[in-house]
Amino acid sequence: MNELRLQRALKLLxxxxxxxxxxxxxxxxxxxxxxxxxxxxxxxxFGDSPRGVRCARRDPS
Structure with missing residues (x-):
């Protein structure tokens, strides 16, 4: 159950x-x-915080 919620959160982030x-x-x-x-x-x-994932997505370098 948590896996599905985390995957959805990753998609949204x-x-x-x-x-x-x-x-x-x-x-x-x-x-x-x-x-x-x-x-x-x-x-x-995922090995990173939600904020870290979001920031990495914005900064492709």
Whole structure:
């Protein structure tokens, strides 16, 4: 269950239209009520924080 929610969050974080959305809003949308827990699970699964993934997507270098 967490895997599906994390995959959805990753998709939302990397969409160009999502750059104005708060990470906490995305976490809540995919079903995490605790943003800190979401951040820990996200980092453990993808090796970077949600913010790091979002910033890396914007900066292709």
């Amino acid at each position: 990397t969409e160009s239209s999502a750059s104005a959305r708060l990470i906490s809003d995305i976490a809540l949308e995919v079903g995490f009520s605790d943003v800190s827990h979401f951040n820990r699970l996200f980092r453990a699964r």
